[in-house]
Amino acid sequence: MTRRFLKPIITKNITPNSEVKADTPLSPAGQLYQSTELNCSIIYLLGSNTLIDVDAVKFGLVDSFVKHPRFSSLLVNDKNGGQMSWRRTKVDIHQHVYTPELDPNMESPDTYVEDYISNLTDTKLDLAKPLWELHVLNVKTSDANATAVLKFHHSIGDAISFTSLLLASSRKASDLELLPSLPKTKRPTSFWNNGHGFWGPIYTICTMIVMAFNTFVDIMHIFATALFLKDTDTPIKGIPKTVGLSRKRIVHRIVSFRDIELVKSALNTTVNDVLLGITMAALSRYLNRKYALYCLAPVTCGNGKGQDVARKNYKNLPANARLRALLAFNIRPSPGLMPLAEMMKKESKVKWGNLVTSVVTPITVAVLDDPLDYVRKAKAVVDRKKLSFGPICSYSIGRFTLKYFGVKQLSAMCYKIASNTTMTFSNVVGPQEEISFYGHHLSYIAPSAYGHPQALTVHWQSYGEKIVFVLTLDPNVIPDYNNLCADFESSLKLIKDAIIQSGVGVCAC
Numbered sequence: 001m002t003r004r005f006l007k008p009i010i011t012k013n014i015t016p017n018s019e020v021k022a023d024t025p026l027s028p029a030g031q032l033y034q035s036t037e038l039n040c041s042i043i044y045l046l047g048s049n050t051l052i053d054v055d056a057v058k059f060g061l062v063d064s065f066v067k068h069p070r071f072s073s074l075l076v077n078d079k080n081g082g083q084m085s086w087r088r089t090k091v092d093i094h095q096h097v098y099t100p101e102l103d104p105n106m107e108s109p110d111t112y113v114e115d116y117i118s119n120l121t122d123t124k125l126d127l128a129k130p131l132w133e134l135h136v137l138n139v140k141t142s143d144a145n146a147t148a149v150l151k152f153h154h155s156i157g158d159a160i161s162f163t164s165l166l167l168a169s170s171r172k173a174s175d176l177e178l179l180p181s182l183p184k185t186k187r188p189t190s191f192w193n194n195g196h197g198f199w200g201p202i203y204t205i206c207t208m209i210v211m212a213f214n215t216f217v218d219i220m221h222i223f224a225t226a227l228f229l230k231d232t233d234t235p236i237k238g239i240p241k242t243v244g245l246s247r248k249r250i251v252h253r254i255v256s257f258r259d260i261e262l263v264k265s266a267l268n269t270t271v272n273d274v275l276l277g278i279t280m281a282a283l284s285r286y287l288n289r290k291y292a293l294y295c296l297a298p299v300t301c302g303n304g305k306g307q308d309v310a311r312k313n314y315k316n317l318p319a320n321a322r323l324r325a326l327l328a329f330n331i332r333p334s335p336g337l338m339p340l341a342e343m344m345k346k347e348s349k350v351k352w353g354n355l356v357t358s359v360v361t362p363i364t365v366a367v368l369d370d371p372l373d374y375v376r377k378a379k380a381v382v383d384r385k386k387l388s389f390g391p392i393c394s395y396s397i398g399r400f401t402l403k404y405f406g407v408k409q410l411s412a413m414c415y416k417i418a419s420n421t422t423m424t425f426s427n428v429v430g431p432q433e434e435i436s437f438y439g440h441h442l443s444y445i446a447p448s449a450y451g452h453p454q455a456l457t458v459h460w461q462s463y464g465e466k467i468v469f470v471l472t473l474d475p476n477v478i479p480d481y482n483n484l485c486a487d488f489e490s491s492l493k494l495i496k497d498a499i500i501q502s503g504v505g506v507c508a509c
Helices: 028-033 054-062 109-120 159-168 199-227 257-267 271-291 372-386 390-405 407-420 481-502
Strands: 041-048 073-077 084-088 132-137 146-153 170-172 249-256 324-330 356-362 423-428 435-437 440-450 456-463 466-473
Touching: 028 390, 028 407, 041 109, 041 159, 041 249, 054 132, 109 132, 109 146, 109 249, 159 170, 159 423, 159 440, 199 356, 199 372, 199 390, 199 407, 249 257, 249 440, 249 481, 257 271, 257 372, 257 466, 257 481, 271 372, 271 423, 271 456, 271 481, 324 372, 356 372, 356 390, 356 423, 372 481, 390 407, 440 456, 440 466, 466 481
Parallel strands: 324 423, 423 456
Antiparallel strands: 041 146, 041 440, 073 084, 132 146, 170 435, 249 466, 324 356, 435 440, 456 466
16 A cells, blocks of 8 residues: 555644643543543444554554644643643554454454444553553444554544544545535524514514523423423333443444435434434334334344334334434534534634533424435424524533533433433534545444443434434344344335425426
8 A cells, every 4th residue: 555644734723742731620520521420432333444454543543633633642630630631652553553363254244343332332442641541443344344443532523523633634536636525504594684674673672582491491391301201111221320331332334325315305304403303213113113013023023124024013112202303513603513623722712621511402202204204304393493402502501510510410410301301312424525535535433422321322423425324323122223224224215215206395307
């Protein structure tokens, strides 16, 4: 392989290690993710179209990741056991990149990679060095010729921050001299300007009333969930104390982003609406099959492809089941991805770190005759959340709790909210075209997170013409996770076919 090394990342406030003297206090979110109850980490799966040149990757990491303050700092406590801080240190790249010896003739490479990643969720990061590591698995799987697994602690930053760093460390696969194109972010139209003429002031007043009401309801919902309001016990909801510490399974599937855009355009929704709708449909199919009487015998539950063998039109779900997700919201002033150099400027409004909050969101679990109704219900839920200051209030409540009651009370509150809900849902926007990571053309990007007391987490990641859904789950709670993956794929197909059959918004040319 011919090595193509990248130019160093240029940022205004990243300085050599020797110039940094003062420690940087851990952010409020960083303190939360370092707590005993919510000690969370993030894993990124990077599939490569070619075998990975480990030396080229190490060279690239030294010129990019290692120059970032969070990836070159130790987590330290002060002598009195007070607030934790970041302390810059010299990074030995060889202690962060692992290349296990692999059998090229192994029976099932996909299973091996899946098992390897699962083992990583059961091992802690070494506090004697910066909290990240990269594992290179040069074995061919069904989706890539090699896989790089990047693991880092959630206190370093969120998925938006890391994806910005990833893109800054990459180049377009079609032109290795150019940085990847960032997706254009459409700013939401302000509700203050939606009305015109005589109806303008009336519209604004009505919208303000709706915003105030929705915000009040969301705040009450948060407090109720933290105190007593629990989700219905279902086959995808585990016991929090057991789930939080268990070894996870991380599985992914790749689908066409064009199919998502087809549904989005036809129903006049957003991509996030469609992804949440597919998630609702998939969980409904899975739970309906689990609740069916014939599912008492696992061999008759399905054919392994998410299709029901019998009674597939029967509605087996319990009535009035409460199932809710923690829906991730990016609360940065400028939504979407930003160039790393812009994000790292001291005067920039867009900051590196953890600036994502979660809101409690109801998930429709029902057998609906029209598959498109799942997307419509998802749109109604998300539209209501947009007409609320709930995400900002949720973040502010966390800051207030940390300041006046301490990190133990904040972590206890967040742990209780996560325990009383069923799952976490997030969607991360990726590059518009495929990228080259230190000279390696990536076939997919699949992020995930674990450490919170939920048995299921659903992540969606767009990447060029593809979109990847990643399920992080407890195999003790969801042992037939391949069936659940198949339900996601089947749900997308059903929704797409319904769009084509109805002809709604589909061009016939």
